[in-house]
Amino acid sequence: MVTEARTQPVIPIRRRIGSTAVPVVGLLLVLAVLLWLGVNLVKAPDDFFQIFLIGLSNGALYGLVALGYTLVYGILGLINFAHGDVFMLGGMISVTLVLSVFSLEESAPLGSLIPAILACLAVAMGICGLLNASIERIAYKPLRSAPRLAPLITAIGVSFILQDVGLIWKGPAYVAAPRTLPHGEIFSIGSVSYTWDRLIVLLITVPVLLGLMWLVRYTRQGKAMRATAQDKDAAAMMGIDVNRTISFTFLIAGALAGTAGVVYAFYFTNVRFDTGFQLGLIAFTAAVLGGIGNLPGAVLGALLIGLIQAFNEGLAWRAPGSTWTTTIVFSILILILVFRPQGLLGERTPEGG
Amino acid sequence: MANLRGRGGVGPAWWGVLERLGLRHERWERLPEPARRSVTLGAAAVLALAVLTPLYSIDLQAIAVFLVLAFLFVPPWRRVPVVGRFVLPGMVFALLVSYPYWASPPEKLFTIPILGPFPNMNTMVIAAIFVMMALGLNMVVGYAGLLDLGYVAFYAIGAYTAAWFASPQFAGANPDFTPKREFTLGAVDVIPGIGGFHVSIWLLLPLAAALTAIVGVVIGLPTLRLRGDYLAIVTLGFGEILPQIARNGDNLLGTGFNLTGGPPGITPIDPPGFGYWLQDKVGLPASYITHPAFESLFYWTAIFLVLFTLFCSVRLRDSRLGRAWVAIREDETAAAAMGVPLMRTKTWAYAAGAFFGGIAGCWFATFKTGVFPDDFYFNISVFILCMVIFGGMGNVWGVIAGAVFLAYLDREGLGNIGGWINTNFGTNIDVPLYSFGIYGLIIVVVMLFRPHGLLPEARRKREFEHTLQEEELTGAES
Numbered sequence: 001m002v003t004e005a006r007t008q009p010v011i012p013i014r015r016r017i018g019s020t021a022v023p024v025v026g027l028l029l030v031l032a033v034l035l036w037l038g039v040n041l042v043k044a045p046d047d048f049f050q051i052f053l054i055g056l057s058n059g060a061l062y063g064l065v066a067l068g069y070t071l072v073y074g075i076l077g078l079i080n081f082a083h084g085d086v087f088m089l090g091g092m093i094s095v096t097l098v099l100s101v102f103s104l105e106e107s108a109p110l111g112s113l114i115p116a117i118l119a120c121l122a123v124a125m126g127i128c129g130l131l132n133a134s135i136e137r138i139a140y141k142p143l144r145s146a147p148r149l150a151p152l153i154t155a156i157g158v159s160f161i162l163q164d165v166g167l168i169w170k171g172p173a174y175v176a177a178p179r180t181l182p183h184g185e186i187f188s189i190g191s192v193s194y195t196w197d198r199l200i201v202l203l204i205t206v207p208v209l210l211g212l213m214w215l216v217r218y219t220r221q222g223k224a225m226r227a228t229a230q231d232k233d234a235a236a237m238m239g240i241d242v243n244r245t246i247s248f249t250f251l252i253a254g255a256l257a258g259t260a261g262v263v264y265a266f267y268f269t270n271v272r273f274d275t276g277f278q279l280g281l282i283a284f285t286a287a288v289l290g291g292i293g294n295l296p297g298a299v300l301g302a303l304l305i306g307l308i309q310a311f312n313e314g315l316a317w318r319a320p321g322s323t324w325t326t327t328i329v330f331s332i333l334i335l336i337l338v339f340r341p342q343g344l345l346g347e348r349t350p351e352g353g
Numbered sequence: 354m355a356n357l358r359g360r361g362g363v364g365p366a367w368w369g370v371l372e373r374l375g376l377r378h379e380r381w382e383r384l385p386e387p388a389r390r391s392v393t394l395g396a397a398a399v400l401a402l403a404v405l406t407p408l409y410s411i412d413l414q415a416i417a418v419f420l421v422l423a424f425l426f427v428p429p430w431r432r433v434p435v436v437g438r439f440v441l442p443g444m445v446f447a448l449l450v451s452y453p454y455w456a457s458p459p460e461k462l463f464t465i466p467i468l469g470p471f472p473n474m475n476t477m478v479i480a481a482i483f484v485m486m487a488l489g490l491n492m493v494v495g496y497a498g499l500l501d502l503g504y505v506a507f508y509a510i511g512a513y514t515a516a517w518f519a520s521p522q523f524a525g526a527n528p529d530f531t532p533k534r535e536f537t538l539g540a541v542d543v544i545p546g547i548g549g550f551h552v553s554i555w556l557l558l559p560l561a562a563a564l565t566a567i568v569g570v571v572i573g574l575p576t577l578r579l580r581g582d583y584l585a586i587v588t589l590g591f592g593e594i595l596p597q598i599a600r601n602g603d604n605l606l607g608t609g610f611n612l613t614g615g616p617p618g619i620t621p622i623d624p625p626g627f628g629y630w631l632q633d634k635v636g637l638p639a640s641y642i643t644h645p646a647f648e649s650l651f652y653w654t655a656i657f658l659v660l661f662t663l664f665c666s667v668r669l670r671d672s673r674l675g676r677a678w679v680a681i682r683e684d685e686t687a688a689a690a691m692g693v694p695l696m697r698t699k700t701w702a703y704a705a706g707a708f709f710g711g712i713a714g715c716w717f718a719t720f721k722t723g724v725f726p727d728d729f730y731f732n733i734s735v736f737i738l739c740m741v742i743f744g745g746m747g748n749v750w751g752v753i754a755g756a757v758f759l760a761y762l763d764r765e766g767l768g769n770i771g772g773w774i775n776t777n778f779g780t781n782i783d784v785p786l787y788s789f790g791i792y793g794l795i796i797v798v799v800m801l802f803r804p805h806g807l808l809p810e811a812r813r814k815r816e817f818e819h820t821l822q823e824e825e826l827t828g829a830e831s
Binding site for chain 1: 498502575576578581583585586587589590591593594600601735738739786787789790791792793794795796797800801804
C-alpha cells in the first residue's frame with residue numbers, strides 16, 4: 001500500500017477499492033434491469049412498445065426541465081431548487097390561458113388549438129423567464145460570494161415561496177384543463193398505436209431543444225455562457241459581462257421551464273401547487289444521471305428516467321408500480337452520485353471528490 | 354474590527370439616523386453594559402406601550418412578565434463571581450420547568466397582542482421535541498457544515514423504533530386470532546393478551562438513538578465523500594425514500610410482511626411510565642397516560658431530554674471532535690492537510706446528529722401514541738433546517754430560540770395571527786395553509802439580510818463576513 005501511494009500519490013484510495021467492485025456491481029444491476037425488461041418484452045411485446053412510447057414523451061418533457069437545472073448548475077454551480085416551481089407556475093399560466101382567454105373545449109379544432117398553444121408558449125416562456133431572472137437578481141446574486149451552501153438554502157426558501165404563490169393563486173386542489181389535444185391515432189402496428197398528443201409533445205420539445213443547442217453552441221451569447229461556466233473571473237477579464245450572462249442563463253432556463261409547463265398542462269391536463277416540486281426532483285435526477293452541466297447529457301438522462309418511470313409504472317411482470325417511483329428515481333440518483341458523480345456523459349468534477 | 358460592528362445587525366443606516374439625533378456611536382459604546390441594556394429595553398417598552406395601549410388595556414401580569422424579563426436581561430449576571438454563570442440559565446430553566454403551574458391552562462394568563470394566548474402544554478411538548486431535532490441537525494449543519502436535507506428520515510427511524518418495540522405491531526395471529534408473539538420488558542399498562550413487543554420506553558430511547566445513529570453511519574459512509582450540494586441532494590434522496598418505504602411498507606416486496614403499517618401507520622404505542630413498584634417506593638408516576646397531568650409529565654421528560662441533548666451538544670462542540678467539525682466546515686482541504694480524518698469526522702457528525710434525531714422521533718411517537726407516515730415529509734426537514742438557520746447556525750442558544758419560536762408558530766402562532774388578521778381586517782385567510790411559504794420567506798430573508806441568523810455564533814459570523822467582505826476586511830484589519 002505504501003509503495004502504491006509512493007508511485008501514484010494523486011489517485012484517491014477510493015479508486016483502488018472501487019476499481020473492481022463498483023463496475024461489477026453496476027454491471028450486475030444493469031443486467032438485472034435488462035433481463036427484467038427482456039422478460040416483459042417477450043411476455044407482452046405490444047404493451048412494452050406502448051409503454052416505451054409513453055416513456056419517450058415523458059422523457060422529452062423531463063428533458064426540458066432538466067436542461068434548466070443543468071444550465072444553471074453549469075454556470076453558477078447552484079442547484080436551483082426553485083426551478084421546478086417556476087415550471088409549475090408555467091403550467092398554471094397555461095391552464096389559465098386555455099380556460100379563460102381561449103376558452104378551448106375538449107378536442108378543439110386545429111385552427112384554434114395551434115394559435116392557442118403558440119400563444120401559451122409565448123406568454124409562459126416570457127413570464128417564467130423573467131420570473132427566473134428576477135429570482136436570481138433578488139435571491140441568489142447577493143449571495144454569490146457567500147459560502148456555497150447559502151444560495152442553495154435560499155433556493156429552497158424560494159421554492160417554498162413559489163409553491164405558496166401557486167397555492168394562493170389556484171388553491172390546494174388540482175387545476176384541470178380540458179383535454180384539448182387530439183387523441184386520434186397516427187399509425188398503429190398491431191395493437192401499438194401512436195397518438196397525436198404524444199407527437200405534439202415531441203413537436204414542441206424537439207425544436208426547443210435544437211434551438212437551445214444552437215444558441216449555446218453557435219451564438220455569441222452562448223459562447224459567453226460557456227466561457228462564464230468555465231471560469232467567471234477569466235471570462236470577466238475577456239470583456240464578458242458576467243452578471244448579464246448569468247441573468248441571461250436564468251432567463252433561458254426559466255423560458256425552458258415555461259415551455260415544459262405549457263406542454264405539461266396540455267398533455268397531462270392538471271396542475272397543482274406541488275406538481276413542480278416532485279417533477280423538479282425527477283428532472284434534477286435526470287440532469288445528474290446525464291452529467292450535470294452537460295446539455296446532451298441532461299436530455300439523455302431525462303429520456304432514460306422517463307423510460308424507467310414508464311416501465312416501472314406500466315409493465316405487468318414484477319414491476320414495483322407507481323407507489324415506488326420516488327424510491328426508484330432517488331435510488332438511481334444516489335447510486336449515480338456515489339458511484340459515478342460525473343454522470344453518464346459528464347466530466348469529473350471536484351464535487352465528486 | 355471595530356468598524357465591522359453593526360454590519361448585518363443594527364445597520365449603518367440606523368446609526369446615521371441616531372447620530373442626527375445626537376447619539377454618537379462611540380459614546381454609546383463607552384456606556385456600561387447594564388445602562389445600554391436598560392436603554393434598549395426601555396425603548397422597546399415605550400414603543401410597545403405606544404403601539405399597544407390604544408389597542409389593549411394594560412395588564413398587571415404583562416408588567417410582571419416585563420419586570421422578570423428586565424431582571425434577567427439588564428444586570429450583567431455573567432460578571433457575578435462563581436454563581437454568575439448559572440443565574441441566567443437557572444432562572445430560564447426554573448421558569449420553563451414551572452411552566453405547567455403558571456401558564457396552564459393558557460386562559461390563566463393574559464393574551465399576548467396579535468399572537469394570542471400563551472402556548473398550551475401540547476405545543477410545549479412538540480416545541481421541546483423540535484428543539485431536540487434542531488440541536489441534532491445543528492451538529493450536522495451548524496458544526497460540521499454538511500447540509501442535510503433529509504433529517505426527517507432519522508426522526509422517522511426513531512419514531513418507528515418506538516412503534517415496533519412498544520406496540521402490538523408484530524403480534525401476528527394464530528388461526529384462533531390469539532397473538533402469535535408476545536414479549537414484554539418493563540412496559541406498563543399493556544393490555545393482557547394483545548401480543549407484540551412491549552419494551553419499556555426508557556430502554557427504547559437509547560435503542561432508538563443507537564439504531565438511528567447506525568443508520569446515519571450507513572447512509573453517511575458512501576455519501577459523505579461527496580462535497581456540499583451533492584451531499585445535500587443525496588440526503589434529500591434518503592429523506593424521500595425512507596418515508597415512502599414507510600408508506601408502502603405494509604406489504605414489503607409482495608411477501609405480505611407488514612413492517613410499517615402502511616399509510617395509517619402504527620397505533621397504539623404503549624404509554625411511558627415507571628411502573629407500580631417505583632410509584633409505591635419513590636412516588637414516580639406509574640403510567641403517564643392515566644395520570645391527571647399527563648401532558649406536564651411528557652413535557653418534563655422532554656425538557657430532561659432537551660437538557661441531555663444540550664449538554665452533549667455543548668460538550669461535543671468544545672471537544673476535539675467538535676473542533677475538527679468546525680475545521681472541516683471552514684476549509685475542508687486545510688483541515689485534511691492538518692491531519693483531520695475527513696471521512697471519520699464527518700461520519701461522526703452524521704451519527705451524532707442522527708442520534709438525537711432518533712431520540713426526538715422516539716419521544717414524539719410515544720407522545721402521539723402512534724406513528725403516521727404523513728409526519729415525515731420533506732417539508733419537515735426544511736422546517737427543522739429553517740429553525741437552525743433562523744436562530745443562527747452553530748449557536749445552540751440561537752437554535753433553541755429558533756426552534757421554540759417556529760414550533761410555536763407552526764402549532765398555534767400562525768393560526769392565532771390569522772385569526773387576529775381576519776377579525777380585524779374582515780378578511781378570510783387561512784394563514785396556516787400558507788405556513789411553508791412563510792417559512793420559505795423566513796429562510797430567504799434571513800439568508801439575505803442576516804445570513805448568520807438571529808443569534809449568531811461568533812466564529813460563524815466572522816466566517817460569513819470574511820467571505821462577504823473579503824477586501825474590506827483586509828483593509829480594516831489593521
